[in-house]
Amino acid sequence: MATHLDTALDPLVQAAAAAAPAKPEKHTVMMPIGVPGYTLRTEAREVPVSEPPVLAVNSELEFIGKPTERWDAHYKVSGQAKYTADIQLPGMLYGRFLNASVPHAKVLSVDVSAAEKYPGVKSVLVIERVLGNAELRDPKLETPSRYPIVRYAGQPIAAVAATSAHIADEAVKLIMVTYEEMPFVTDQLSARKTDSPQVYPGAADQAGSAGGGGGPHGVPQTGNVHGPSINKKGGDIEQGFKDADVIVEGRYVTQVQTHSALETHGVVADWKPGMLTVWASTQGTGSVREEFAQYFKLPKTQVRVITEYMGGGFGAKFGAGNPGVVAAQLSQKAGAPVRLMLDRKEEHLSVGNRPDADQIIRIGAKKDGTLTAIQLESFGTAGCGTGAGCAGPATNMYKYAALHTAENDVFTNGGPAAAFRAPGHPQGAFALEQAIDELAIKLAIEPLDLRDRIDENSVRRVERQVVRESALWKSRNPVAGADSGPVKRGVGMAQSVWYRFISMNSSAEVLVHRDGSLEVRSAVQDLGTGIKTVLAQILAEEYGVPPAKIAVRIGDTNYPVGPDSGGSVTTASLTPAVRDAAWQAKKKFLAEIAPAYGTTADDLQIVKGEVRSKSGKMQPVSFQRAAGKMKVDSVSAQARRIPDYDRSKYETYGGVSVVEVNVDTETGRILIPRVLAVHDCGRPMNPTQVISQINGGTIQGISYTLYEQRHLDPNTGLMVNPNLEQYKIAGSRDIPELQVHLVESYIGQSSTDASGIGEAAGIVAVGAAIGNAFFNATGYRMRRMPMVPSEVLAALGKVPQGGLKA
Amino acid sequence: MNKFIFSDCTSVDAALSQMTGEAVVKAGGVDVLDRMKNGVIEPAKLVNITNIPSLRGIHETETGVRLGALVTLAELGDHPLLQSQYTVLADAAGHAATPQIRNAATLGGNLMQKVHCWYYRSADFACLRKGHDMCFAYDGLNQYHAIFDTNVCPSVAPSSTAVALSALNASVELTSAKGKRLVPVREFYIKPDDKHPTMETVIAPDELLTAVLIPKPAAGTRSAYQKYGEKSSYDWAIADAGVVLEMQGDVCRKAAIVLGAASPTPRLAVDAAALLVGKPITEETARAAGLAAMQGATPLSMNGYKVQLFPVAIYRTILLAAGKMDRDPSAAG
Ligand SMILES: Cc1cc2nc3c(=O)[nH]c(=O)nc-3n(C[C@H](O)[C@H](O)[C@H](O)COP(=O)(O)OP(=O)(O)OC[C@H]3O[C@@H](n4cnc5c(N)ncnc54)[C@H](O)[C@@H]3O)c2cc1C
């Protein structure tokens, strides 16, 4: 996804609009709009006549919007769920990469002869094209070679497939690589210097993926600095600062975070003549098929991608990627299926990360809080990729007279970044929301009140009201650093912003069978966010059958195409198509059985699991009995996403996070007893799962803010903590009491009116909220992450920054 | 992981007879298998000692307590006698690692585990401590490294129980085919020196650590251990302290303070302990002792903050031992 919501339409919608069929017939309907209990009203929308009736608010529904048990929970907890690593095919081989042991080098030779001879090895491959890295605009700047240049330690160089995982491990060790090492740079600050070693000899750009990532193309490049990418809005920025009564300015530094999903990247590829079947741990069955088809020049009919269960993805799992392409090649060569799952080290090194950021933000405001100017200059490294921009929050959260942002990507010899849960936004909000907090203090305006003046978003206004009325916020002492002992308590808040992205590439089929069973099919994958459950709820609502009884078949490109899960699009994009298909299948079903009851489809309806005649031509019968009257085995309808009803009514979405901290000013530890997260996501389809998303995002945000960091050794360029022990990630004792308050918000955009949550959830705001709580506790600003004891003690002025000699 | 012979032994004699050549002892396996999986060691043979019954058990004796080498950290942490009279040890074991690891990890293995320096733990770095030429931590990433005895290998003592046992002045029993010998824990660990940078303990290749003996504490003894990390869940210590106080009424008669994550071997802070003797334990005396323990510290480029942190860990643990402060919520585990 794009990291900014600009005035331009997002590309997915534009593309779909261009391809859309002739204008459908429309009629006016009244839809619920706003937040129940606060702003609920009805508004008119022009919608195609083919759309199902307007869905009532959640309180009036039976299944949608009700806390619903995860559809596949019992499969997961009982171990019946089969993930990619569980796929076992007859004759399957085990693949393993050999990865670069140096951060920057020309590869002079790769000798695989010993590996090929090793008993049990069935195919060996030397990689000739690496995916994911940025590519030179002018490839002639480098001498052509059979072997790609190594830009980071961990870049795959060769691979083997063998009859056991152990043999594959042993065999890769026998591959001999000779390198001509080149000077390298791993940290962003050094890479910005004019005399730094260069990662690329000229300008280079990285292609984005379905999940975003990739930076702007065509921007200037000086040395390793790819940028600036400049965005100006409103009036003149200098004038904005001249008009200001107060100015706040700060430098905020955040670190590289790796995705660390429980399930690593990996595939099982089975290359057979006429059909390549791939089981993949992916966020996009569609985008994986697309890349395989393109890479191998196969028609799409000859590529099938299956993702029945998935162990997590935060933006780095789109496309075939190096593991996919290599597994397929090994399979083709060996004539047998190949499983290639990355290990944890490879996962940290080579398949994406959240770029770091070094930002200077400057905000000017009038005495009443009106923002006259926001200026942001950012540098960030996406390793040998791009996409480190973080101006999204500064650009889109508040109203201002003038905005000037300059984002720079800095190439370093590290693994390329990939989209990571709200790309750029946790970094951007860390700076913006602390700067706004600082401004509030300077202006002596309460932080919630200041935001009421500068934030035009109608839903966040409600969310701030919820915060204002909360026990946690009421317990906040507005005087910073008021506690006497070494441990100081503070409460802080910050806001999150995310956007409404829709993937028009969303469709589904609904089938009604003669035995009364119901089925929904879509190629969409369930990352663990719970789309399976939501699809079941939609059919349940239309047919009055409990969700657990609906057969949900997804994660297979043999079904109608589903959206790739990036940009928090899945529920917002797919559910209207599913409801439309369910509605159309219902109409077909009623037409199919009407003659048996001596009536017409128009006279029939399904209410509470019964087929009833509006005119009383028949006694109500159960849906299942009525289905028995069908003359064919099944009727079905397929529907695709239609455009949102009224894009002129778009608002951003997001939330407000409130954090309580106890700062131990002697040990530098920050403990977080409680977090309150108030969030909106349009119509919450399944509150249980929405709350899970917000819990997860908040925990991931806390983990990022306080603990996580990729450490690259400056002298060798190697990562020294490529595991989950020294790469520190929140554990059970680090999790606070989490309170989630869902704000139901109707926006009148589709037949389900669902929106997204995954990215807005927690992670965008929680870092800044911790920073603001830290200030409230201590009177000091914490402008760096991760907030480990050495950094905290430095922020408190007790040790020099960086833990240098005391 | 390499291929290896797995030699499962059910008696000490059998194990000793297997400990030849490239053999490596495996107890709980937490540490040894981790190093094998990371390719740091590739032993030809593992001698499994977990099925030797005589190495189990916590026994109270006339002179104190005898702990078999296979007693798990969980057993140590949960034992009522240890909790009440050898609190420092129960604390150290009960707050190490995670519940799952504590169930598998043994006392002998914990004492014998290798350093946790991230360069040491990676097969990518051939460092001094692994028998090669250089230390990568000096000019590299040393935020978790030592602030004392930093001249050869500034890694830090990894074992929490070693800190406690050193404070309790316990001894380890080492058994070989030739017989048994007792070595005080305070003399068991070797400070890395230029000549033998790979030597970590005085144990000989043909010896097995079979037991730990702790002398009976004098009346009025109170003790505690606390570990501070960057997280609360299973983090390694960035600072820790084991404290044993012999109290007579309000006055401290004898004291031992031991630091773990400060130097390559558990560090007895003798001067700091001396400051407590003959005085009542107050926040003031405890803080003074904490500061005194940092005399002579030589922090590296990135770990100066530890010089701030240790005095806090020490004063709070002294107060905890003396019953004047609760267990610190800022401590990990
Ligand atoms: C996430 C994590 C956090 C941790 N946190 C802590 C912590 O806070 N504090 C702490 O102290 N530890 C901590 N540890 C380390 C852990 O406690 C040790 O790895 C464990 O105690 C080792 O015991 P074991 O029985 O598994 O030893 P093994 O792995 O079986 O053996 C360890 C070493 O000792 C040798 N050995 C074992 N038994 C004997 C014997 N009887 N005689 C001679 N040699 C022997 C082996 O050859 C091997 O070299 C942590 C580990 C992890 C993974």
Ligand code: SF4
């Ligand atoms: S501190 Fe010790 S273990 Fe770590 S790199 Fe240096 S010599 Fe090796």
